[in-house]
Amino acid sequence: xxxxxxxxxxxxxxxxxxxxxxxxxxxxxxxxxxxxxxxxxxxxxxxxxxxxxxxxxxxxxxxxxxxxxxxxxxxxxxxxxxxxxxxxxxxxxxxxxxxxxxxxxxxxxxxxxxxxxxxxxxxxxxxxxxxxxxxxxxxxxxxxxxxxxxxxxxxxxxxxxxxxxxxxxxxxxxxxxxxxxxxxxxxxxxxxxxxxxxxxxxxxxxxxxxxxxxxxxxxxxxxxxxxxxxxxxxxxxxxxxxxxxxxxxxxxxxxxxxxxxxxxxxxxxxxxxxxxxxxxxxxxxxxxxxxxxxxxxxxxxxxxxxxxxxxxxxxxxxxxxxxxxxxxxxxxxxxxxxxxxxxxxxxxxxxxxxxxxxxxxxxxxxxxxxxxxxxxxxxxxxxxxxxxxxxxxxxxxxxxxxxxxxxxxxxxxxxxxxxxxxxxxxxxxxxxxxxxxxxxxxxxxxxxxxxxxxxxxxxxxxxxxxxxxxxxxxxxxx
Numbered sequence: 001x002x003x004x005x006x007x008x009x010x011x012x013x014x015x016x017x018x019x020x021x022x023x024x025x026x027x028x029x030x031x032x033x034x035x036x037x038x039x040x041x042x043x044x045x046x047x048x049x050x051x052x053x054x055x056x057x058x059x060x061x062x063x064x065x066x067x068x069x070x071x072x073x074x075x076x077x078x079x080x081x082x083x084x085x086x087x088x089x090x091x092x093x094x095x096x097x098x099x100x101x102x103x104x105x106x107x108x109x110x111x112x113x114x115x116x117x118x119x120x121x122x123x124x125x126x127x128x129x130x131x132x133x134x135x136x137x138x139x140x141x142x143x144x145x146x147x148x149x150x151x152x153x154x155x156x157x158x159x160x161x162x163x164x165x166x167x168x169x170x171x172x173x174x175x176x177x178x179x180x181x182x183x184x185x186x187x188x189x190x191x192x193x194x195x196x197x198x199x200x201x202x203x204x205x206x207x208x209x210x211x212x213x214x215x216x217x218x219x220x221x222x223x224x225x226x227x228x229x230x231x232x233x234x235x236x237x238x239x240x241x242x243x244x245x246x247x248x249x250x251x252x253x254x255x256x257x258x259x260x261x262x263x264x265x266x267x268x269x270x271x272x273x274x275x276x277x278x279x280x281x282x283x284x285x286x287x288x289x290x291x292x293x294x295x296x297x298x299x300x301x302x303x304x305x306x307x308x309x310x311x312x313x314x315x316x317x318x319x320x321x322x323x324x325x326x327x328x329x330x331x332x333x334x335x336x337x338x339x340x341x342x343x344x345x346x347x348x349x350x351x352x353x354x355x356x357x358x359x360x361x362x363x364x365x366x367x368x369x370x371x372x373x374x375x376x377x378x379x380x381x382x383x384x385x386x387x388x389x390x391x392x393x394x395x396x397x398x399x400x401x402x403x404x405x406x407x408x409x410x411x412x413x414x415x416x417x418x419x420x421x422x423x424x425x426x427x428x429x430x431x432x433x434x435x436x437x438x439x440x441x442x443x444x445x446x447x448x449x450x451x452x453x454x455x456x457x458x459x460x461x462x463x464x465x466x467x468x469x470x471x472x473x474x475x476x477x478x
Contacts, residue, residue, distance in 0.1 A: 035224065036243070045253040048237060075228040079213070081370060089202075101113055135203050139200070234390055261274070309355075456469075
């Protein structure tokens with residue numbers, strides 16, 4: 001099983017993402033793995049997965065109950081998965097819109113979920129400040145550009161929905177309010193707009209997750225890295241260390257926090273589909289280029305195309321830019337070679353140049369990617385069964401940088417039997433249907449991706465909402 005682990009050398013885990021590379025380059029973290037588990041172990045809580053869900057759960061459990069013995073078991077290193085690779089948006093976005101939550105759970109529940117997500121953005125910033133985690137947190141909001149009439153319709157619908165649910169003042173920008181942006185397709189006319197949502201912060205995600213790992217260790221939580229979980233059942237987690245040695249963690253509470261990587265585990269399987277999202281980062285851009293682009297520090301950005309893109313201005317003045325488009329792999333396979341796809345990287349570079357022409361000549365210095373965890377109904381969940389002590393959180397569909405914090409606080413309350421506002425949120429106890437078996441899963445997921453890509457072409461040509469995206473998007477939950 002040696003090939004299950006990333007290669008190590010003078011700089012372990014270099015190349016996983018720009019964010020992790022930056023820690024090494026800046027002398028902040030050499031990413032050396034913590035020791036693996038050796039032999040059997042008893043603990044009160046065993047957390048499977050050393051990403052943000054698992055670490056936030058450990059953080060709040062250790063805060064509420066310092067007497068608990070907690071062990072976090074991670075196959076690679078803390079932050080190896082989506083937590084150290086994502087776009088760096090700490091946002092109030094939840095995979096299900098407020099309108100969709102209202103249809104499923106009622107208006108009161110939908111409003112409560114939206115406000116909980118807004119509060120979560122501030123909570124991440126509060127903890128980072130209190131614990132000395134310097135993660136480049138700046139609450140600058142998100143600007144979502146609408147280029148053309150079809151996108152402008154979506155923008156206006158989003159602003160109307162936000163107003164209905166009484167959340168932060170989400171604003172529609174039109175006319176001369178767009179003048180500061182060097183974004184192609186924005187003329188200030190009636191077919192162009194932008195939506196500004198203040199409930200988002202720019203974050204360097206690897207700094208956050210690696211800093212949080214340090215903090216929970218200081219609280220007495222044990223983090224065992226390069227320790228692969230091969231199976232679990234209530235009260236027991238079986239593992240294999242990097243040297244091949246096996247063992248068992250016996251724990252009253254077992255929390256599963258594996259996101260897209262959990263698809264290979266027998267008790268997750270078809271509950272999660274690993275869908276790849278890839279990213280690029282430019283060289284640092286000079287001030288005059290940023291003046292032309294018009295984005296301030298702390299602002300994240302996207303547009304209203306169906307094949308999602310997302311970006312941020314980093315603390316060192318790069319553009320970190322990502323998007324969907326990589327295909328789903330047969331049997332929910334997750335392999336290191338899937339993290340890179342030259343076709344998708346080329347598409348991202350072209351999309352960035354098209355969106356922000358001032359950055360068209362910028363050199364691309366980093367390319368990386370990884371799988372998201374996608375439930376069949378696009379509905380993230382957090383759950384805990386007090387009868388057997390097993391908890392689960394995930395299915396964030398790329399909105400996990402903030403939602404993981406809400407999950408950690410919620411799981412802590414559920415494990416400790418606390419009846420709180422968090423444990424009454426509508427995602428608690430939600431169970432998504434399983435994805436279809438192969439080959440239906442492969443055909444449907446990739447046809448859905450093709451459909452939403454064609455939808456963008458259709459809207460550019462016709463100026464009307466896409467029929468293809470409407471018909472084929474539901475195949476992947478969109």
